Amino acid sequence: MPNEPGIVILDRDGVINRDSDAYIKSVDEWQVLPGAIEAIARLSQAGWRVAVATNQSGIGRGYYDTQTLSQIHRLLVAKVEAAGGQLERIEYCPHLPDAGCRCRKPNPGMLERILSAVDRNAVPCWMVGDSLRDLEAGLAAHCRTALVLTGNGKATRDKLDRRFTETWICDDLHHFATRLLSASD
Secondary structure, three states: OOOOOOEEEEOOEOOOEOOOOOOOOOOOOOOEOOOHHHHHHHHHHOOOEEEEEEEOHHHHOOOOOHHHHHHHHHHHHHHHHHOOOOOOEEEEEOOOHHHOOOOOOOOOHHHHHHHHHOOHHHOOEEEEEOOHHHHHHHHHOOOEEEEEOOOOHHHHHOOOOHHHOOOEEEOOHHHHHHHHHHHHO
């Protein structure tokens, strides 16, 4: 069944860029995964709106500040635009895991903010991530889900249960974009 372009919401660390157990604390530590920027540009050029929803508890832990995060996100946006694409929106949650906020994945708050900004009822929605909490947030926001095997994706694949029978398993963001765009033809 062909898909009309809608919105693709991406996790950041482990999907777009390399993840680190020590957190990405500076622009120098932020390293794009091969093919990720081009995949975002391809989706955007095909009419898909692309956004990012990322937990950033390193802010709450004091490892870096919002200014550093903004610098990283400006670099991300610039790279996507240089490749001919566009990011609609970047949402982040600075809270610690035990803060009880509604925005931190697996809660759907960030996704709901993104979807309300792009008229949720008018578009199909995908959540692409490398962790169980990304996929759980996607389900809670009534999105289709895709797991990429970059970042924590391989370990996450072993934790998938019956809730995720419809989840696409993709090698990386490039593979997801290729599969989605092929399904849209």
